[in-house]
Amino acid sequence: MHSQIVHLDNNATTRPVPEVVTAIIRTLETDWANPSSAHGFGQNAARTVASSREQVARLLGVQAEQVVFTSGATEANEAVLRHHANLCATLITSTAEHPAVAGYYFQHTPQLVRTVALEKSGRWRLDALETVLSSISGPKLIAFAWANGETGVLQDLVAIKAMAERYDAACLVDASQAVGRVAFEADSAVYLTFSGHKLHGPKGVGVLVQPETLPPVEISVGGGQERGWRGGTLNVPGIVGLGVACELRKRDLNRAITDMARLRDRFENQVMSAIPNARVNGADAQRVPNTSNLTVQGVDGMALVARLEARGILCSQVSACSSGQPEPSRTLLAMGLSRDDAYASLRIAVAVDTRDDDIELAAQAFVDEALFLRAMMGDLV
Template sequence: MIYLDHNATTPMDRRVLGAMLPYLENEWGNPSSPYRFAARARLAVERARHKIAECSGCRPEEIIFTSSGTESDNLAVRGTAYALGSRGRHIVTTAIEHHAVLNTCRALEKDGFRVTYLPVDHSGAVRIEELERSLTAETVLVTVMHANNETGVLQPVREIAALVKRRGIPFHTDAVQTAGKMPYPVCGLGADLISLSGHKLYGPKGAAALFVRETTPMSPILTGGMQEKGRRAGTENVAGIVGLAHAFSLSASLAEEEYKRLETLRDRFEQRVLASIPSAKINGAGAPRIPNTTNISFDSVDGESIVLGLDLEGVCASTGSACSTGDPEPSHVLLAMGLSSKEAQGSIRISLGRESDEKGMDAAFEALSRTVVRLRSISSV
């Protein structure tokens, strides 16, 4: 199997599993319990918090553990909207966010919030001037993802952070695809709230975190006990949290090297595709992108058919977000970039990762080439 869907999820690193096992086997105490046995679980959670803070460039108190990137996004968006709803009821986001943000904003519209969904240019990036124009005295949150999960296009998050800081508006960024993978600590982006997730980092599923700047107001969305200082109730997923921290620090230590390696592999793959598959087009190629992602449109063939064709040849790729598999509508991200419905329908996403190598990419290229040629030969278009 050649796995090329790392933006959906990643295989768990053995070392991460090793770090987690003691907390599934022996150290199963509840971190909130009042005896020494459970205190070891509490210590593990706090050590994990310190580790993540260290790698991210923030203070440990600013890390909240959650169950998923989706929960982190929900907590960031709903939490600030609820906390600041009396000050204003306007939220600014983009048309290309992950559904975890997009559908949360749509839900908030039903609660009386007004939401601006900023368009993106043809390269897939939001324009800072457009964002600036959308801000009002009523704006209580700006949420713009760091790298898009479908195209890998990086958004001007640093510039946005600086802009909204001057206006005193909290800024959230969904950094699920980039946290621990860029050659700089994620809090260097300057956002007030940052979502990150373990299973995109060769860590476990069900473990994620949200960075919240100490001064940023945020209401809890899960209420109950006083875990996470009342900001996120629920008994901690101790093994998951340990795994998340381990995965995060491993990933951060490899980030610089991996960034270059993946970029070389990805660029070479794209060059081969462009050189030998007629009318193939790289979506987002005109903007800065994360190095592991390529999104390619093929004329007159359907993306889902390509993905099944690749699957039958042992290559795992996708048409877009795993959260939208089976959705008959073409990708909202590609449509927002100005692709026609037919172009968007004929697109696939290939996302590389730690086990990707030249040999695998060559085999994937051959399989892709064969699949597209075959589908074109039976296509009516």
């Protein structure tokens, strides 16, 4: 392994920032009591949780009472999906969604699933969505990732929500790849979820925002914690770490967005100018500022990822949850790429701790290794 590591796999996870690590350690040392306990030590921990809830709410633009702490977006999504499956609601999603966004339905009630095709840009076809919505009677749930984890393409949240309202459908929005990367305030009419480790917080903690205009979702039955919506002793250190991460990003959101976009664009420009026929997938759509998915035809993407790792550059081909499967990206296939082109694609994702010299080093390594692999493959055919 190379001695210098450049982490450009930040859509899989981000490195916890020092302030988060310090806050977690301090909480483990001083606020280790159960926040549900009535004694003073427990109530100190409860106040710490309440403060963290406020920090999360401020970043999202919601009321603190809407924020339910979970183990991550997957648990939160599953609860919303299960709730609506129990209502026999039809799920409307796309074939490109991460399994965490719609997997419960596909596994348990596939007969209630309707899918919407993508445009070549990676966005949902809104005409197809309306066709599906208009053909369904009874309860409906639209579920999608606001920002695609592989391409960074942002779905048209405003248009999808307006269509959902017109056809009386609920909306589940997984914002894991969007929170802290897009300036927004959560809509009071959608279920919104995200995971802390995508935002330089700790793993094992996330959020479900309960919409003000829809019935609240019960995540798990237990001891009545989280207003009875999610039972179980609260993960106070994780919650504190998530709160600090949200507070830091709220304080510096515009600069973070600008810096990530500059670094991402610099990487793309260097690669595109040096590699003939390289392509940025989703470039025609609005994207989160940190993500780039590139196709280099004639190159084995897995081999390119491996050769970059040998030079200390960490990136990926598909989402981390499915990266062990030797299958092409479902997202790229849904965007119209061939299987060969999907195999020849990979993702880089910068973060607020990515530096200019990281991008310089990574772009040069990417160009070197991609051109080497393309020449080698050309010699073999």
